[in-house]
Every structure is written in structure tokens, then in C-alpha cells.
Amino acid sequence: MAGSETVIQEYPDIAIRLNVNGRDYVVTVKPYERLIDVLRYKLGFTSVKEGCGRGECGACVVLMDGKLVPSCLVLAIRANGSKIVTLEGLAPEGKLHAIQKAFLDTLGVQCGFCFPGVIIATKYLLDRVSDPSDEDIKNYLEGQLCRCGSYLRFIKAVKLAVKYIKEGKIYFDLKEVKG
Amino acid sequence: MRGWGIQRFNVYIPSSLEDALKVLSEKGSEVTLLAGGTDVLVLARTNIVKLKLVLDLWPLRKELSYVKKEDGYIKIGALTTIDEIYNSFLTKDRRYYGFHDLYWNFGTPYLRNLATAGGNIGTAHPLSDLSILLLTLGAEVKLTSISGERWVPLEKMFLDIRRLNRRPDEMITEIRFRETPENSSTALMKLDRRKGHAMGYIVTAAYMALEGDTIANVRIAFDSTGKPYPGRAYKTEEFLRGKELSLETIREAYNVLEKEMTRISDYRAPAEYRVDLSKVLMKRCLLLIKSRIEGGV
Numbered sequence: 001m002a003g004s005e006t007v008i009q010e011y012p013d014i015a016i017r018l019n020v021n022g023r024d025y026v027v028t029v030k031p032y033e034r035l036i037d038v039l040r041y042k043l044g045f046t047s048v049k050e051g052c053g054r055g056e057c058g059a060c061v062v063l064m065d066g067k068l069v070p071s072c073l074v075l076a077i078r079a080n081g082s083k084i085v086t087l088e089g090l091a092p093e094g095k096l097h098a099i100q101k102a103f104l105d106t107l108g109v110q111c112g113f114c115f116p117g118v119i120i121a122t123k124y125l126l127d128r129v130s131d132p133s134d135e136d137i138k139n140y141l142e143g144q145l146c147r148c149g150s151y152l153r154f155i156k157a158v159k160l161a162v163k164y165i166k167e168g169k170i171y172f173d174l175k176e177v178k179g
Numbered sequence: 180m181r182g183w184g185i186q187r188f189n190v191y192i193p194s195s196l197e198d199a200l201k202v203l204s205e206k207g208s209e210v211t212l213l214a215g216g217t218d219v220l221v222l223a224r225t226n227i228v229k230l231k232l233v234l235d236l237w238p239l240r241k242e243l244s245y246v247k248k249e250d251g252y253i254k255i256g257a258l259t260t261i262d263e264i265y266n267s268f269l270t271k272d273r274r275y276y277g278f279h280d281l282y283w284n285f286g287t288p289y290l291r292n293l294a295t296a297g298g299n300i301g302t303a304h305p306l307s308d309l310s311i312l313l314l315t316l317g318a319e320v321k322l323t324s325i326s327g328e329r330w331v332p333l334e335k336m337f338l339d340i341r342r343l344n345r346r347p348d349e350m351i352t353e354i355r356f357r358e359t360p361e362n363s364s365t366a367l368m369k370l371d372r373r374k375g376h377a378m379g380y381i382v383t384a385a386y387m388a389l390e391g392d393t394i395a396n397v398r399i400a401f402d403s404t405g406k407p408y409p410g411r412a413y414k415t416e417e418f419l420r421g422k423e424l425s426l427e428t429i430r431e432a433y434n435v436l437e438k439e440m441t442r443i444s445d446y447r448a449p450a451e452y453r454v455d456l457s458k459v460l461m462k463r464c465l466l467l468i469k470s471r472i473e474g475g476v
Contacts, residue, residue: 006202008189008232031190031233034220053185054221055290056376067262067292073220074293075213077190078237121288142375143287 021089207347214298257297277365
């Protein structure tokens with residue numbers, strides 16, 4: 001109504017709709033909750049890690065409508081109606097994606113805290129550049145911090161993943177994965 | 180623990196620009212504008228700022244996210260992300276290759292998908308890369324409020340670190356700069372120990388127009404020239420204008436820059452080093468622009 005003061009309710013519950021990994025969810029959130037809180041604590045996608053909580057480490061990145069975003073810097077209400085892909089949604093149940101297989105084959109994962117973010121960032125890279133050079137890989141993975149220092153293995157792993165995808169092997173059965 | 184470390188605040192989701200401006204005019208002083216969120220939410224997370232009412236500008240992206248040419252101006256909507264600027268015609272135009280440098284020097288891929296042009300100016304932080312580049316293009320900022328709009332030159336926007344020349348009921352809605360002549364180009368450079376996620380000990384951007392070997396026009400901006408916000412080196416520009424571009428000229432300009440600039444010492448770099456770096460990056464920027472005008476990258 002024109003002229004009337006805008007009334008704002010204190011911390012209301014807001015229902016938002018999210019499509020996470022191809023499945024629709026309706027979640028009630030508070031205005032100050034972040035996407036990472038909803039994904040981890042309300043929907044149980046625990047591959048989304050809170051490393052720093054301030055967009056520096058890249059452990060919490062997800063694909064939101066195809067764009068790589070840190071879920072710790074996105075308010076849940078802002079994600080309303082969007083399509084989100086986390087590590088869990090990369091391959092169908094019981095299978096591993098070529099990127100995951102490549103990271104295992106090259107021992108690119110050490111402690112494993114950063115690697116859900118790294119794999120999602122790799123997916124984002126391969127969506128944009130199908131045959132990345134070393135420089136591309138460095139440019140796209142520059143925000144993924146790894147305290148174990150596996151950075152050189154990341155490059156090897158991404159190259160191996162590209163090889164798998166070129167050969168048409170996108171999903172692997174768990175049996176095919178060593179270890 | 181659920182919602183670990185994040186404070187409580189209310190969020191207003193506007194349905195249109197008009198709606199957002201109405202809320203701003205009513206509750207201006209208690210409102211925090213949230214554009215990309217790559218700065219505000221970090222400050223909130225670390226309890227540096229207390230948020231009361233947040234006005235989420237993301238829904239306004241349908242109105243305020245664009246890069247276009249109009250009436251001799253390049254216009255950038257305030258909510259255009261760095262990624263969208265990179266994917267626009269700007270980075271394909273030799274004159275604006277500075278935006279290419281900007282993209283690859285700006286934070287990380289995931290921050291470039293959130294950080295916006297207006298937010299970069301609104302943050303009023305010395306290391307706002309886009310503001311530094313826009314300073315060299317002589318950009319103006321459109322501030323809109325419910326009672327009207329006004330254009331402010333970008334160099335008059337900053338008052339202090341994190342303090343903007345903006346009334347509480349105004350918001351940045353557009354940035355524009357005049358199209359530059361054919362024989363000109365831009366560049367941005369940053370120096371840090373690492374390339375990824377770099378803040379930069381210093382950030383330098385420059386715009387230069389050449390006529391033959393003579394500098395027809397030049398604008399040089401740094402992350403700081405003495406004040407804690409991005410600024411231009413006017414005296415150095417004045418010195419360079421009309422001279423022939425050569426290493427000797429640039430070396431002479433070093434002396435002018437040295438007198439004009441005051442730098443701070445902190446845990447990242449001492450002031451003398453920062454001044455030295457400023458000179459070197461100014462030289463590199465000008466030489467890079469020369470090669471860009473001549474057809475290189």
C-alpha cells in the first residue's frame with residue numbers, strides 16, 4: 001500500500017524451495033541462515049564443509065544454477081528456487097564420477113577435508129573448458145586451499161579425469177575403484 | 180553446532196527497485212545493503228559489523244545486471260557480477276583489456292560469481308580492484324533514492340576506509356564511463372606472493388591514449404596514494420601528459436610519483452617497498468598498454 005510504513009517481522013520462518021542434486025526440497029529457514037547451514041544441518045549433505053566460513057578456503061563450494069559459489073556466503077533465502085549440485089549429486093547412487101575416480105587413482109586426496117570443494121570446482125572447470133591446460137587448471141582451482149599440499153596432484157587428477165571423460169567413461173562402479 | 184558463529188539479523192527481500200528504495204528511505208540508517216555478500220557476510224561472520232536489517236539486493240539483478248553501450252557511454256549495472264563483466268563485450272574490445280586483467284586478478288572463481296560492480300565500490304576498501312580500474316576510466320556512479328538520482332564522479336565517492344559519500348537513503352544503481360578513443364587501452368596489475376586469492380601488496384591500473392609516441396591522455400590509479408581508499412596519481416599524470424612515451428620519461432615520472440604518494444608500513448610490506456612496487460607496476464602497466472594499442476595482448 002502506498003504511503004504505509006513497511007512492517008518487518010522479527011526473524012520469521014521462511015519456506016524456501018531448493019532442488020538439491022535433482023530432488024526437490026521445501027525447507028523452513030531463518031533469514032540469517034546460510035546455504036551451508038541448510039545443506040549440512042537441515043538436509044544432511046555433509047560433503048559441504050565449513051572451512052573458514054568467509055569465502056577464503058573453497059571447501060564449501062557448490063554449483064548453484066551452474067555457477068560455482070561458496071555456500072557460506074550465500075544466504076539460504078537467496079538460493080530460493082535454485083538448482084544446487086553438491087558432491088553427492090555428481091554420480092548416481094553406488095557409482096563414482098570420473099573426477100572422483102581420477103582423484104583416487106592419482107592419490108590426489110590426502111586428509112580429504114578440502115576435496116569435495118576441489119571436485120566441485122573441477123566439475124565447474126570441465127563444464128567450461130573441456131580440455132584444460134595446466135594454466136587453466138591452476139586458474140580455476142586457485143581458490144581451493146589444501147593444507148596437505150596436494151596441489152600438484154590436483155593437476156594430474158584433472159588431466160586423468162579429462163582422459164576418462166574423453167574415453168566415454170563418466171561413471172564407474174564402486175567395484176572398479178581400488179582401495 | 181548449528182549456524183556456528185553467524186549473528187542474527189532480519190532480511191528484507193525487495194520485489195522491485197522502487198520497493199527497495201522505499202525501505203531505504205524509511206529505515207535508511209539501520210539498513211545494511213547486501214549485494215554479492217563477499218564482504219558484508221565476512222564482516223558479519225567475524226562480528227566486525229553488527230547487522231540489524233539487511234536489504235538483499237540480489238532480486239534486483241533482473242533490473243540492474245547489464246553491460247551495455249549507450250549514447251557514447253559504457254554502462255554497467257550495479258549488480259553485474261565480475262564474471263558477467265568478463266563474459267560481456269568489454270573483454271573482447273582491445274581498449275578495455277583491463278577488464279581481462281581484472282577478472283584474472285580478482286579473488287577466486289567462486290567469488291567472481293558473487294561479487295558485484297556496485298558492491299566493489301560500496302565496500303570502499305583500498306583493495307577494490309574494480310574501483311581502481313574504473314578510476315582510470317573516469318567513471319561516474321549513479322546514486323538513486325526515492326526522491327531522485329545524482330551522478331557522482333568515482334573519485335569523489337570515497338571518504339575514508341569503508342565510508343562512502345552516500346546518504347543512507349541512496350543506493351548505487353549504475354556505473355558509467357565515456358567510450359575511450361581507438362588509440363587507447365587499459366591495464367591492471369597486482370603484486371603479491373601468490374597469484375591465487377591475492378589481495379595484493381599494491382594494485383595499479385592505468386589508462387593511456389597515444390598519438391604516435393606521444394601520450395595524449397593518461398590516468399593512473401593505485402589502491403592508495405596516501406588516503407586509505409583507491410586514488411589517482413594526478414601529478415604524475417600531469418607530468419606524463421604530452422610527453423613522448425619512453426623508459427626515460429617513465430623514470431622521470433618515478434620522482435613525481437615518489438613525492439606524491441605516501442604509503443603505509445604493515446605486516447605485509449614496508450612503505451618503501453610499496454612505493455618501489457608502485458613505480459615498477461606503473462611502468463609495466465604503461466608498457467603493456469603501449470603493446471596493447473599496437474596490437475599485442
